Amino acid sequence: MSVRTLRIGLCGLGTVGQGVWKHLTADRPELEARLGVKLELARGAVRNPKKRRSVRIPASKLTTDALAIARDPSIDIVCELVGGTDLAREITLEALRRGKVVVSANKALICAHGAEIFATAREHGGRFLFEASVAGGIPIIKALREGLVANRFPLIYGILNGTCNYILTQMEERDAPYTQVLGDAKRLGYAEADESLDVEGWDAAHKASVLAYLAHGVWVRPEQMIVEGIARITPADFKNANALGFGIKLLAVIWRDFETNELSVRVHPTLLPESHVVAKVNGVFNAISVQGDVVGTTLYIGRGAGQDATASAVISDIVDAVALLRRQKGEMIDGDFIETTARRQAPPRIAPPEHIEGRYYLRLTVEDKPGVLSAIAAVTARQHVSIASVIQSPAERAGAASLVLTTHRSNERALRNTIARLRRLRPVLEEPVLLRIAEFPE
Numbered sequence: 338m339s340v341r342t343l344r345i346g347l348c349g350l351g352t353v354g355q356g357v358w359k360h361l362t363a364d365r366p367e368l369e370a371r372l373g374v375k376l377e378l379a380r381g382a383v384r385n386p387k388k389r390r391s392v393r394i395p396a397s398k399l400t401t402d403a404l405a406i407a408r409d410p411s412i413d414i415v416c417e418l419v420g421g422t423d424l425a426r427e428i429t430l431e432a433l434r435r436g437k438v439v440v441s442a443n444k445a446l447i448c449a450h451g452a453e454i455f456a457t458a459r460e461h462g463g464r465f466l467f468e469a470s471v472a473g474g475i476p477i478i479k480a481l482r483e484g485l486v487a488n489r490f491p492l493i494y495g496i497l498n499g500t501c502n503y504i505l506t507q508m509e510e511r512d513a514p515y516t517q518v519l520g521d522a523k524r525l526g527y528a529e530a531d532e533s534l535d536v537e538g539w540d541a542a543h544k545a546s547v548l549a550y551l552a553h554g555v556w557v558r559p560e561q562m563i564v565e566g567i568a569r570i571t572p573a574d575f576k577n578a579n580a581l582g583f584g585i586k587l588l589a590v591i592w593r594d595f596e597t598n599e600l601s602v603r604v605h606p607t608l609l610p611e612s613h614v615v616a617k618v619n620g621v622f623n624a625i626s627v628q629g630d631v632v633g634t635t636l637y638i639g640r641g642a643g644q645d646a647t648a649s650a651v652i653s654d655i656v657d658a659v660a661l662l663r664r665q666k667g668e669m670i671d672g673d674f675i676e677t678t679a680r681r682q683a684p685p686r687i688a689p690p691e692h693i694e695g696r697y698y699l700r701l702t703v704e705d706k707p708g709v710l711s712a713i714a715a716v717t718a719r720q721h722v723s724i725a726s727v728i729q730s731p732a733e734r735a736g737a738a739s740l741v742l743t744t745h746r747s748n749e750r751a752l753r754n755t756i757a758r759l760r761r762l763r764p765v766l767e768e769p770v771l772l773r774i775a776e777f778p779e
C-alpha cells in the first residue's frame with residue numbers, strides 16, 4: 338500500500354511560523370516513521386516574500402494570499418500563525434468549512450470567536466487544535482482535556498504571560514528599567530505584535546478565557562473579568578513586597594464555587610509568599626496550578642513563549658491532526674473528541690465583586706503631614722476594610738510619603754469603593770496602586 342502524504346500550509350511565517358518550519362523540517366523523518374504518513378510542508382503565506390528569514394523556504398512555496406491556503410483542496414492541515422482576530426478568523430473558518438484541521442496559537446482569536454469556531458468545526462467536520470495558544474510549550478490544553486478529564490476544577494491559577502514574567506523578573510533581579518526590559522522581551526520573540534496586550538494583562542486574560550472554557554464550558558469575555566497589568570509596578574513595590582516576605586507575579590485566576598455555581602476569572606499582579614513554588618518561576622517560564630476535585634493539585638511549569646517552545650506545541654497539534662485525519666479516513670478506530678471537560682450541569686454565573694475575597698496591598702503616595710493616616714483609616718473603616726500592616730517610607734516627590742497598607746480579608750467591591758474614596762482625599766497625591774495578596778494553596 339502506498340504511504341499517504343498529508344500536506345501542511347502555514348499562514349504566517351513570523352516568530353512561531355519560522356520555528357514550526359525549522360523544527361518540522363528537522364524532525365520530519367522521525368515523525369513520518371512514527372506516524373506512517375509522509376508530511377509535506379507544502380505552502381507558506383507571508384506578507385513579504387522577499388524578506389530574509391531564518392529558515393530557507395523555496396520561493397515557489399510562498400504566497401501572499403493566506404486565504405488561498407485555507408481554500409486549497411490539496412492542503413489537509415492549516416496552521417494559522419498570523420495573529421490578530423480578523424484575517425485569522427477568516428482563515429480559520431474557511432479551512433474548517435472545508436473539513437480541514439486548523440492548528441492555532443492564537444488565544445486572542447479563540448477568546449473573541451471561540452464559540453463560532455467550535456460550532457463551525459462541529460458543523461463541517463473540521464477540527465480545531467490550539468495547544469500553543471496557552472502557556473506556549475506546556476501541554477496544558479492536553480492536560481485539562483485528556484489527563485484530567487475525571488475532574489471538576491474549583492481553582493486554576495498561574496503565570497500565563499511570559500513577557501510579563503520576564504519583565505517582572507528582570508526588574509526584581511537586576512533593577513532594570515521597564516522600557517529596556519520590554520525591548521529585550523520583544524527582541525527575544527516573547528511579546529505580542531502589540532505589546533500592550535502583554536503588559537496590560539489582556540493576553541493572560543485571553544488565555545484564562547480559553548482555560549475557563551475548557552474547564553467550565555462557558556466563554557468569559559475580558560470585559561467580564563478584572564484585568565490589571567504590570568505597567569504601574571515600580572522597584573519600590575518589589576522592595577515593599579520583599580520586606581513583607583512576598584514576590585510579585587502577574588497571575589490569572591479561574592475560581593469556581595460549585596455550591597453557589599459562581600465563576601470568577603481575573604488577571605492581576607499578585608503578592609505571593611516568597612516560599613510559594615509559583616513565586617520561584619522566573620523569566621519567560623509560565624506555571625499553572627490546577628486543583629482537581631479528584632486528583633488534587635497538579636502543577637505545570639515550562640517556557641510560556643518564544644519560538645522553539647511554541648513550535649513544540651504547534652507540532653504536537655500537527656501530530657494529533659495526522660491521527661484525526663487518519664481516523665476520518667477509517668484508517669483508525671474513531672473515538673469521541675472531547676471539546677471541554679466541563680460537566681453537563683447548569684453553566685456557572687459570573688461572581689459579583691463582593692463575592693471575590695482576599696487580602697490586598699495598597700500603595701498610596703500622600704502628603705507627609707499630620708492627620709493623613711487617620712483620614713485614610715476613616716475611609717477604610719467606613720468600607721469595613723481592616724488594615725493588617727502599614728509601612729511608611731519617603732516618596733520620590735518632595736514633601737510626600739509612600740504608604741503601603743496590607744489588609745485583612747476583604748472583597749473586590751469594598752476595595753473598589755475604598756479606592757474611589759481615597760482618590761478624592763486631597764492629601765492622596767497619585768492614583769493608588771492595588772495589588773492582591775495570594776491566598777492559594779501550594
Ligand SMILES: NC(=O)c1ccc[n+]([C@@H]2O[C@H](COP(=O)([O-])OP(=O)(O)OC[C@H]3O[C@@H](n4cnc5c(N)ncnc54)[C@H](O)[C@@H]3O)[C@@H](O)[C@H]2O)c1
Pocket residue numbers: 348349350351352353354382383384385401402403418419420421424442443444445469470473526527528529530641642643644647
Ligand atoms: N511569539 C510567541 O512566543 C507566541 C507564543 C504563543 C502563541 N503566539 C501566537 O502565535 C501567533 C503568531 O505570533 P508570532 O509571535 O509568530 O507573531 P509575528 O508577528 O512574529 O508573526 C506573524 C506573521 O504573520 C505575518 N502576517 C500578518 N498578516 C499577514 C497576511 N495578511 N498574510 C501573510 N502573512 C501575514 C506577519 O508578517 C508576521 O510575519 C499569534 O497569534 C501569537 O499570539 C506567539
Ligand SMILES: N[C@@H](CCO)C(=O)O
Pocket residue numbers: 470471472473497498499500501527528529535540641642643
Ligand atoms: N506574548 C505571549 C506569547 C505566548 O503566548 C507571552 O509573552 O506569553
Ligand code: NA
Pocket residue numbers: 468469470471472473474475476477478650
Ligand atoms: Na500550551
